[in-house]
Amino acid sequence: METKTQSLNQAILDFIDLCKTKPHADSYLIAVLHKVQQTYGYLSEEHMYEVAQRLQVPTSVVSGVATFYHFFRLQPRGKYAISVCLGTACFVKGADKILDAFRTELGIELGETSSDGLFSLEVSRCLGVCALAPVVTINDTVYSNVTVKQVPQLIDQVRHAEG
């Protein structure tokens, strides 16, 4: 599924221009990439190329940085990104079982997106909500003390909202 990405929006372009007025302009690369991902959900090759041009850093540096940091995604993800925390506290409270439940329930593996484009499955490494482990996030909403039983309900809830 090849979706053509448009060029960067004005807010991002303005931000890049602002960075260029500051000392060590190239040090804002990670901040710019955060903004791009926040807006478009992932970093497309076209966008990275455009960032490189505008911020005046080599394309190789941009892709080097984008691939080094786990937080950056190079592929689009589902409309609802389900992320199971696999930090220590969540792990000892059985997060691996929660992850398995999502796998079975959604029929997708880690890093994959469901065929309807609705869900993708990811893991995170501690959101700092360890005291309420295990923790799952669906986009920006944090669910705490999640049980295996709750997993189908969480998915149904989203499906429901989608109609």
Add this chain to the structure above:
Amino acid sequence: MQQTFEFYDALYTTMLEQYLQSGMKQKTVIQVGSATCELAAGAASVRDEFAKLIAASGRDDIILKQTGCTGRCAREPIVGVFRPDQIPIKYEQVTIDKVQKIFQEHVIAGRPVTSLVLDKKTDILYSYVATVCSSSRCRSEEMEASEDLLRRRLQALQVPAGTVRIFPGGCLGLCEDEKKGSHRTMMVLPDKVIYAFADESQLDEIIDAHFIHGRVLKKYLTHTNFITEQFFSLYGDVAFFNKQTRLTLRNSGLIDPESLGDYVRNKGYEALAKILQRNEPAYVLEQLARSGLRGRGGGGYPTGLKWQFAADNPDPVKYVICNADEGDPGAFMDRSALEGDPFIILEGMTLGAFAVGAQQGYIYVRAEYPLAIERLEKAIAVAREHQLLGANIMNSDFSFDIEIRLGAGAFVCGEETALMYSVEGKRGQPRIRPPFPTESGLWGHPTVINNVETWANVPTILLYGADWFANIGTVKSKGTKVFALAGKVINTGLVEVPMGTALRDIIYDIGGGLPPGRTLKAVQTGGPSGGCIPASAIDTQVDYDSLAAVGSIMGSGGMIILDDNDCMVATAKFFLEFTQSESCGKCVPCREGTLRMLEILERITTGHGTEEDLTKLERLGDLVKKTSLCGLGQTAPNPVLSALKNFREEFEIHVREKRCPAHKCSQLIRYEVRTDKCVGCTLCARRCPVGCISGSPKKPHTIHQAECIKCGECWSACKFDAISRD
């Protein structure tokens, strides 16, 4: 130079006036937590519900306030109701359906809802709460404990039972030096006054005046600035809190983290005013060195010394950095601190920058903490607006500013050299030290990098003095340490205790112990760089050296409690999986060595391990530790090595008997039908996801082992206890 104090006075007066004008003092305050953990527990909708009720009531003497995390995470959302005429009441696990009741009965009618009170205390209807210092720090062995003394005198003077609730507090924080050892302190609520008394007859006078006649007895009031006063006056009656010593977290859960006024009224920026007025960087360096403060980010390096190196460097361009990458997956001290009290970090960094002569600071925060980032951004903007950052801070000659830089999910970026590359916008790969950052850091200039909690200690040390600080803790580990208590313990949450507190006290007294029926197996500290301390060593004190002696490290403060259901081999493998996937790949021992170790652990947990594997693991671990380039590789084998050392037997059972005693390693579990108990209800056969259970109805069933994927469905489904697990 005189202007600094004037500036501070004006700031303080403005903030105080704003507060008084708001009439807050005479109003009922409803305080709702608003940290990430509180929000995950549902605090936002609770807050909205209160807002609706307040609006509907038309009352303007009820105020809704947000605050950070108190650390009592297991009971969130926590709501405080502070009426001017009552002792403060805190409610636990307040869900939307409880809001109405609390509002009508307590906020409006003044009758606390006892059934919902935090930690289910039912004794909140006492007229007074007296918190006495029960710390042994400034008390000699022979002295009667303050709580016993007070109890005895209350009885002697025939104060009716139910009048005064006595709470043995932790160290209340500060006793005036000349009174130390000779006086005792006691805080009385709801009046929020503190008495210092020298002997029994003085105490009797106080009892007579205050508890019998309801008058504050002015002559024994102490005006000591005691630092945890505010915190204790709100939370001192809850056992979870009063065993703690809250220095760095003293404002968290108390003030509105977005309010500069709240911070300033709680002694915020007083230290900076004092230091800028004095205008003597060497004094700050001397105080820091004398305080004995050591880095809280894991390494434990003496902070004063680090600053001295940077200060001594002749380069005119210098930087300070706050390391808020909090990479340990299972720790949340720094997140809570940033969300609960962002200004204290800004003040700490400004003081540090002044001491070493830096012009620019960076806070490197992990992207996974959006709320912390938002709070910091707001705080920085407000500080700039009030000339607490930027040019000529507080009208002094000193100029300094702070910027936020985001991490992007790389654990290795917590390592200082990698972090600096990341701030520069590059791939975060560590480099060899020396040169150390204080010599050549950001863009080649001297840089001081410290952890969040380290910075949070700085204003307090400078406000109360190095000697005061050095009184807290042990000989070699000074001050307090915040731990993020998680795992198999009842009171999961944040805990700040003096260095030297025993693990047992943290886990049982503050943490409330393990859930019923579970036994303690190990305490994991230091995360992926640390180790597992066996239950037998539970009387170990937490300080840098004692933890190292039992094969772990202090680390940054993650503390995970493991019980008999946890497999030490699987836990060791979990950490190694983490470090292996986070290895930046720059050097061979770490990149390849951790992978080989992981393969061996994989073999052991799936029943293919040999005895020889255990020695191989040890040899390899040792090699990786000795030859890796940075701290990640140098410590990655620790969880494995410490587990091998302390729990060798468990590894041996895995390789010899191919069995996992904790039933965690699924490949080593065997499910079998107990033919004598099976009634042939067919439930298990219907549940089995791979259909490997056969049998006719009402006849004993059979599991076909070759196909079984060990999912355990049958075991949890059977209602007749007819499936065995071994």
